[in-house]
Amino acid sequence: MITQQQKIRQECMVIVEQKEIADSIFELTVEGALTEEMSAPGQFVHIRVADSYEPLLRRPLSVASIDFEHSRFTMIYRAEGRGTNLLAEKRAGDALDVLGPLGNGFPVDKAKSKAFLIGGGIGVPPLYELAKALNKKGIETVHILGFENKKSVFYEEQFRELGDTYIATVDGSHGTKGFVTHVLDRLPADFDTYFSCGPTPMLEAVQAAYPEKQGFLSYEQRMACGIGACFACVCRTTKSETDYVKVCSDGPVFAAGVVIS
The missing domain is CATH 3.40.50.80 (Nucleotide-binding domain of ferredoxin-NADP reductase (FNR) module)
Known part of the structure; x- marks a missing residue:
C-alpha cells in the first residue's frame, strides 16, 4: 500500500512532446519535479485532462519511461473516451495538472x-x-x-x-x-x-500457464481518486471472503495468486 514515506505531489507540469505513435495511441512526455519522486517501474499518475470541472475525474496513466537526468517521464495511452480525447488535443508547451507518483510498482x-x-x-x-x-x-x-x-x-x-x-x-x-x-x-x-x-x-x-513460477501482475481496474479513498477499485483476495485490496493504493502490482479478479 502507499506509505507515509512515499511522497505524492500535485504539480502543474509542462508538456515537452505529444505524438500519435500507433492507431489512437499517444506518447506524452512531461517535465517537472514530480519525476524525482518516482521509485519503481509500474507506478502511475493521475491526470486532470481539462481546465474545467467536466470531465470531473482524473485519468490514470501508466508511466512508460523515466528520464531522471532531465526530470521528465513519458506516458502512453489510448484516446478512446471524452477524457483521453481531450488530453490528445494538448500540445508541447501546455501545462498539465499531474498527481503522483501513485501506487506500488514492480519489485x-x-x-x-x-x-x-x-x-x-x-x-x-x-x-x-x-x-x-x-x-x-x-x-x-x-x-x-x-x-x-x-x-x-x-x-x-x-x-x-x-x-x-x-x-x-x-x-x-x-x-x-x-x-x-x-x-x-x-x-x-x-x-x-x-x-x-x-x-x-x-x-x-x-x-494459469505458470502456476509454479514467481509472478507479479499489474491490474487495470477502473478508479476514481487514485489514492485509496473512494473504494472504487477494490478486489477480493484469496485470503478470505472478507479480505479486499484497493488496486490504486495497495497495487496496482500484486504477486500472482493474491487477487481474485
Whole structure:
C-alpha cells in the first residue's frame, strides 16, 4: 500500500512532446519535479485532462519511461473516451495538472537471472521502464506483447533493443496470430520470474500457464481518486471472503495468486 514515506505531489507540469505513435495511441512526455519522486517501474499518475470541472475525474496513466537526468517521464495511452480525447488535443508547451507518483510498482529485485515480461494492449507501456530497470541489473528480459492488429502495435523496436521480443495480434496482421498465450506455448519456460500487465482475462491466462513460477501482475481496474479513498477499485483476495485490496493504493502490482479478479 502507499506509505507515509512515499511522497505524492500535485504539480502543474509542462508538456515537452505529444505524438500519435500507433492507431489512437499517444506518447506524452512531461517535465517537472514530480519525476524525482518516482521509485519503481509500474507506478502511475493521475491526470486532470481539462481546465474545467467536466470531465470531473482524473485519468490514470501508466508511466512508460523515466528520464531522471532531465526530470521528465513519458506516458502512453489510448484516446478512446471524452477524457483521453481531450488530453490528445494538448500540445508541447501546455501545462498539465499531474498527481503522483501513485501506487506500488514492480519489485525489480525479485528477478534473479531471466524474466518474461508479458503485456497486452495499453498494459504494455509500464513494462518498458521495467525492462530497462531489469537490464541495468544484468537480468535478461524476454518480451511477449499482444495487440489487436498491426496498426495498434507500438514500441516493438524499443523492446527489441532490450531483449528478445515477440508480438501477437488478434487478427494475425503482425507477428503470431492470436493472444500472448499462443506465443508462450511455443517458448521454453526457462525463466525465474514473470511480470505482466494487461486485461484481466490475459492476467488469468498467464497465471494459469505458470502456476509454479514467481509472478507479479499489474491490474487495470477502473478508479476514481487514485489514492485509496473512494473504494472504487477494490478486489477480493484469496485470503478470505472478507479480505479486499484497493488496486490504486495497495497495487496496482500484486504477486500472482493474491487477487481474485
